[in-house]
Amino acid sequence: MGLVAVTWMNCLGRCLPQKTRFLHTLKGRQSDQILMSPSLASLDLPDTWTPNSSCQSIPDIRKSFNEQTPxxxxxxxMATEIRSKIADQVRQMKKCLGKVPGLAVILVGQRRDSLTYVHNKIIACEEVGMKSVVTELPTDCADADVQNAVMRFNKDPSIHGILVQLPLPQHLDEEKILDALCLEKDVDGFHPLNMGNLSLRGRExxxxxxxxxxxxxxxxxxxxxxxxxxxxxxxxxxxxxxxxxxxxxxxxxxxxxxxxxxxxxxxxxxxxxxxxxxxxxxxxxxxxxxxxxxxxxxxxxxxxxxxxxxxxxxxxxxxxxxxxxxxxxxxxxxxxxxxxxTVTMLLVNTLDSAKRMLNFT
Amino acid sequence: MGLVAVTWMNCLGRCLPQKTRFLHTLKGRQSDQILMSPSLASLDLPDTWTPNSSCQSIPDIRKSFNEQTPxxxxxxxMATEIRSKIADQVRQMKKCLGKVPGLAVILVGQRRDSLTYVHNKIIACEEVGMKSVVTELPTDCADADVQNAVMRFNKDPSIHGILVQLPLPQHLDEEKILDALCLEKDVDGFHPLNMGNLSLRGRExxxxxxxxxxxxxxxxxxxxxxxxxxxxxxxxxxxxxxxxxxxxxxxxxxxxxxxxxxxxxxxxxxxxxxxxxxxxxxxxxxxxxxxxxxxxxxxxxxxxxxxxxxxxxxxxxxxxxxxxxxxxxxxxxxxxxxxxxTVTMLLVNTLDSAKRMLNFT
CATH class of the missing domain: 3.40.50.720 (NAD(P)-binding Rossmann-like Domain)
Known part of the structure; x- marks a missing residue:
């Protein structure tokens, strides 16, 4: 049983019957798991409320913290540790299928922070052996230009993750552009359907x-x-x-x-x-x-x-x-x-996407 | 300028430049508006933070409340008032188009609270002149039975809203059934795409x-x-x-x-x-x-x-x-x-859906 289970189970273990705890623990741990975070589905625990029987006074929950050094x-x-595991899996995928996960980045304009972020993402892809492609568009490009770039990557079978670097210039319709992104390649997870499934218990x-x-x-x-x-x-x-x-x-x-x-x-x-x-x-x-x-x-x-x-x-x-x-x-x-x-999670999402699309476990 | 604007603007008016306030107010008020709630898009205000310049002590925000009678x-x-306005619009629609909004309810099993709720919804439809249809299925029915009922109503042009009365019996796959529901008729708003758009600012x-x-x-x-x-x-x-x-x-x-x-x-x-x-x-x-x-x-x-x-x-x-x-x-x-x-909001959603589908303003 790994660290993750201990981390998220111990604090309110009283709420969970033993069997439930074990099940959720198993679900959250698989031998090839790169991250310690459990799956969301394994987190869906029943809300059992105990009605109050008496009106007690409210205790002061503040406690002092004595240690000096945080x-x-x-x-x-942490990122290095995780990326090393990602690199292992990318190598395995290449060995078995002759393919590697591919990330496409669409960058509009020349915001210097965006340039830095995109640069970091590309370098990170290279380090773990993933393919990466960047499409750069001028600041004054039209919605259709960005959407066309998205569509092209949607169809490209060597691309498993697409991200549009945000923020976009004000004149562009971010909603329309993000909606054009194929759900299965939305490695940023910004599509409203992804957001809905993130918010709803029982969904993933x-x-x-x-x-x-x-x-x-x-x-x-x-x-x-x-x-x-x-x-x-x-x-x-x-x-x-x-x-x-x-x-x-x-x-x-x-x-x-x-x-x-x-x-x-x-x-x-x-x-x-x-x-x-x-x-x-x-x-x-x-x-x-x-x-x-x-x-x-x-x-x-x-x-x-x-x-x-x-x-x-x-x-x-x-x-x-x-x-x-x-x-x-x-x-x-x-x-x-x-x-x-954050960049590492982008690699994890792209790897997961490639595994799903190539049916590689 | 109506009551709604006053209600949601006054408390932190300092945050909004005058022009923005006015725009948002206008967006939230239309002459045929049944509800006082403004549209979500009109609520999307910019988050402007003021960094602290000094470390002040935290004031005690508790205040005593002196009035005795709540x-x-x-x-x-309130429901009666709103329903009367809905009935007016249903009459207008009937007069102009010869059509009324239609609500379909799918009820699985015989839970007595569900029966009460469905009964209330049907009565409410009748009172405002809407069409309503109930499909009752036995507790032990299969996923496919419920999905077929959903599909039938998806295709029925006289139905503008469909709801599956929850909770469903345990053996049924609620997620699959709700996903089968045509988004444009999901008057309960439970589809994950609806939920995503509810959570995301800038979306409706x-x-x-x-x-x-x-x-x-x-x-x-x-x-x-x-x-x-x-x-x-x-x-x-x-x-x-x-x-x-x-x-x-x-x-x-x-x-x-x-x-x-x-x-x-x-x-x-x-x-x-x-x-x-x-x-x-x-x-x-x-x-x-x-x-x-x-x-x-x-x-x-x-x-x-x-x-x-x-x-x-x-x-x-x-x-x-x-x-x-x-x-x-x-x-x-x-x-x-x-x-x-709640039942009244179901009527509002069904009316809105019919107006959208029949292009009736």
Whole structure:
């Protein structure tokens, strides 16, 4: 029995009859499994409520956290471990079928952060032996140009994953473009049908969006219990905040989404045991936003000018790292936290897609 | 400018530039609009964050509520008002096109609560002049029997809405059956594509599930502000809890879903200004779960034995009404709260579907 089972079973084990626990554990573990995250279907536990028999006073749940040094999650190291397993499977696939997974990226315009992200994805594909293709289109291209690129990759049997690098220029119809993407190749998991299946218990999306999937994998690999814990997701973007909240919920956290219209966001956040910040606002999350001993995952990557850097800018997170590290027990850095794991999840999704399409187990 | 705009704009008006406010307001109001709820697209406001400049202490947000008598929402009266408008539009449609909206219900088995619900839906259709058809299937029928019934109604041009009464007997594959339902007639809004579009900002589902839609309409008609408020949804079923949380979120509440694995559900619920309980557990929500002055929407309808009742049972909610009415400022009763409004939303969805399919405005 692997680590994953221990991680997500122990905290509220009382809720599960022994047989159910075992079944769910088995489902979540297979010998060739690259990630520690269990399948969503294996997470669907019955909600059994016990009505209160008496009106008790509400206990104070705050506890002080005594340790001084938090665990700084090394997303790069985790990513390296996972990518090495992916590379193994890609080699096996090549040996057995003479084929490798293929990823197609469509990049519109020259946003420098988008260029960096696409570059990282291509390098990552190369490192694990996957094929990758990039179609670059000018900023002023038409909807039809992007849709045509999508259609071409939809039909290409050597391509198992397609992603349109977001954000697109304002004049393009993101909804129409994403809807054109063949569901079986939507490795970003942004199609509304995927999102619906992510939110509905009993259902399983073809692909879990990469950043939310990375956050969960980081938590599980860091030994952070999710089930029953209070989690706050800051930000509710369609590509990170929303699916992260849905995924944490499928993992049985008690999730609150804090957004720009939330009153007292710092007060609500300071009650959470797990905080995932994806607002894209540098230094939004201060030390006083965080409960002692909480786990803090920083998804923010805002480019800020930095003449001393090679590219003239650097990426900064949502979290005041220096302040928050004094109160959190587990924290991700930016860069080197969620970023490398997000790219890794893209590789996992592309590999899974190729395995599904080529019927390779 | 109608009541709806006032209701959902005033609380955090500071966040919206004047022009945006006006645009969103216009979008949400049309002269033939039956409901007060604005369209989801009109709710998609930009998330503008202001980073903190200093670490302030967190203020105590609890305030005492001095009024003694809560507003008990009369769901029956609201439903009557809305149904009268629906009846007007059905008459107009009949006059102009010689056609009326048609609802098909598929009922498997003889669950007495399901029988009651289906009966109520059919009566409601008759009252507003809509056509309704019920296909009854035996408890031990096969997946194919239900799917065939669905297919028949999918093709029937006189049917604009189809619903499969849930829950289905355990041996049936609910997922497969619901997926067979033509998306354009899925008036329950349970299809994963609808759910995905409900969750994603910038998207609009063809149908919003009836109970969540009823809850929002009840809140708006009762003058309860949603935007920026702390809302707790108790229960996370695919048909009520989950879509209600997604919908409240689209209305810019700060939403927490409390479920059976939540630690300290009473403590979390007691911080909310809006509580929607959909756990299906009689007397789960006690007086000490509720903040003074909160709004409490009780979606629970559990049948309990009652020999004194005509049917031998009665429906009870999740909320200890007698206890909670002493602290809440607004509360729905069971029966007579959400129930009649849910059936009304089914009529609204069926009418909308017929208008869309018959191109009738």
């Amino acid at each position: 665990t700084v999650i090394d997303g790069k190291l 999306p073809l692909f879990i969006p990469c950043t939310p999937k990375a956050c969960i994998e980081l938590l599980i690999r860091s030994g952070v219990k999710i089930m029953g814990k209070k989690a706050v997701v800051i930000g509710r973007s369609n590509i990170v905040g929303l699916p992260t909240s849905l995924l944490l919920q499928r993992h049985h956290a008690t999730v609150t989404i804090v957004h720009a219209f939330t009153e007292n966001p710092e007060q609500i956040t300071s009650e959470a045991e797990i905080v995932v910040s994806a607002a894209g606002v540098p230094s939004l999350v201060r030390g006083n936003w965080i409960k002692s001993g909480a786990t803090v995952i920083d998804v923010g990557t805002s480019p800020v000018e930095d003449p001393s850097s090679e590219d003239g800018y650097r990426l900064v997170g949502d979290v005041c790292f220096e302040e928050v590290k004094k109160v959190a027990s587990v924290i991700t850095p930016v860069p080197g936290g969620v970023g490398p794991m | 507003t008990v929402i009369d769901g029956k009266l 589902p063809l149908f919003i599930p009836c109970t969540p839609k009823a809850c929002i309409e009840l809140l708006i008609r009762s003058g309860v502000k949603i935007m920026g408020k702390k809302a707790v949804v108790i229960g996370r079923s695919n048909i009520v809890g989950l879509p209600t949380s997604l919908l409240l979120q689209r209305h810019h509440a700060t939403v927490t879903i409390v479920h059976a694995f939540t630690e300290n559900p009473e403590q979390i619920t007691s911080e909310a200004e809006i509580v929607v309980s959909a756990a299906g557990v009689p007397s789960l929500v006690r007086g000490n779960w509720i903040k003074s002055g909160a709004t409490v929407i009780d979606v629970g309808t559990s049948p309990v034995e009652d020999p004194s009742s005509e049917d031998g049972y009665r429906l009870v909610g999740d909320v200890c009404f007698e206890e909670v009415k002493k602290v809440a400022s607004v509360i729905t009763p069971v029966p007579g709260g959400v129930g009649p409004m």
